Amino acid sequence: MIGFDRRTVLKAAAALGFGAGAPGGAAALEGLKLGPARPFSFDLLKQTAKRMAGAPYVAPPRPAPEIVGKIDYEAWGKIAFDMDHALFAQGPGRFPVSFFHLGMFFQKAVEMNVVEGGQAREIVYDQSYFSMPADSIARKLPQGAGFAGLRVQEPKDGPLDWRRNDWVAFLGAAYFRAIGALRQYGLSARAAAIDVAVAGKPEEFPDFTKFYIDGTGGGDSLTICALLDGPSIAGACRFVMTRGKGVTMDIEQALFLRADVARLGLAPLTSMYWFSETKKETGVDWRPEVHDSDGLAMWTGAGEHIWRPLNNPPRIMASSFADENPRGFGLLQRDRDFDHYQDGVYYERRPSLWVKPAGQWGKGAVELVEIPTDDEIHDNIVAMWRPAAPARAGAAFDLGFTLYWEADEPFPTDLARVVATRLGNGGQPGQPRPKGVRKFMVEFYGPPLADLPFGVKPEPVLWASRGTFSYVFAEAVPDDKPGHWRAQFDLTAAPGADPVEMRLFLKAGERVLSETWSFQYHVF
8 A cells, every 4th residue: 555544644734724924023923932043044954864864763743642542534524723813824934734633544643844034933833823622632733742743725816715715735754745737636646655555665764853844935836844853864845836737846856865765766756547448347336436546648758658547456567667767647637528427526527737857857767656445545656766776875866847737747748648448359340259358449639630631540659568469440539529539449468467559649640640559467
């Protein structure tokens, strides 16, 4: 399992808000308690992270575990933050910042600091910031116990009620989320992925242990710096977060390894995929589809656009797409039709998340890890960049990238895109179906297909790691949508330990018409 119970995190991010106040006199007026001022800059934070990586790991504090461990989900949900105390509620920043309370699922204390004029002051936890039932076990927490995380509220001068609406949340380990253009939380990102799905080795979840919030920049952006720490890694991260129609994050990281890491993932994205139109077990659920993301999109250094539909595999699978200086990758939710989900949690509104590297990332691979799941409560998908160089103790990684939390990928291809992948029994309707043959219907949609001259059909170009193709052709989908075509083929492949890897694109003559469909099929 990857990470935490995703329902707990999403409900928390959607339902709870906690806060603190602005620096100096403004903070005092808002009833906040601040520690003494200390010099701060991102360079100083990077120096701190480097020193920490050279020293033994010290786990973050878990204050009053006998109390925090009893703040279960029900009790936690009854603790509300008074938004009058939100950091920057009275300025200077446009975006107030609220805080999450400690609880059974988030027991590690995270230090919060407000930054102004090159000085940082800790925001000291106090029960007076929160409202809670008279008999709440949380009332027994000591002064200065700490917070679990933070979230950024909508601008005070915006059209939405900032007290009730937020757009970024940092909660749990080094996870963070943002809403997209359709105003829904969904998948998440994190600072680094350590040993995801490594046989015989548990995954490691480093923590953001300190945040430094600077609201003096004004405009549409807010800057937050964070200190990262874990048994195998320490690091400094800076987030310049901009609220537009969606959310854009310009991120700078300095990461230092204190131990060898078998699988190091940079710019990792984490999502949930249970089933879709591609495959669904009979009667497993009443909904047609359940997923936060339906595919991995890649724009390679060579310029190829690839679409890899997600799988809920029979066992843990790690797929590697070798590349050099990738132009971008992301986990997307392309299917935006409510009728395909029929769920009031609005899966069709979940954001797509795109990674755009800054500078040259060199050689490595986009890696996709898929973990079997039988429910929607678990994050079971990870996409990340894995550098080609071994991740050894003492290694350092300085990288920058931009995250785009949008409804669609921010740099879409002009080619036709894959919109659905469907599987069924092979053979021809009305005739006995041959055993061991599967039929694939891959739908493409886009202007290059709509612009084909009358009578010209696109040609499917297929490749498979094993097996043979038959009954291959392309046809227009009979829905009166210009540019909507599907490629159909049968695959015959014997059962085996390794899945069949396939690739498909459409062309007309020497002209490529579509992105490349890449799929992993498990033969039983």
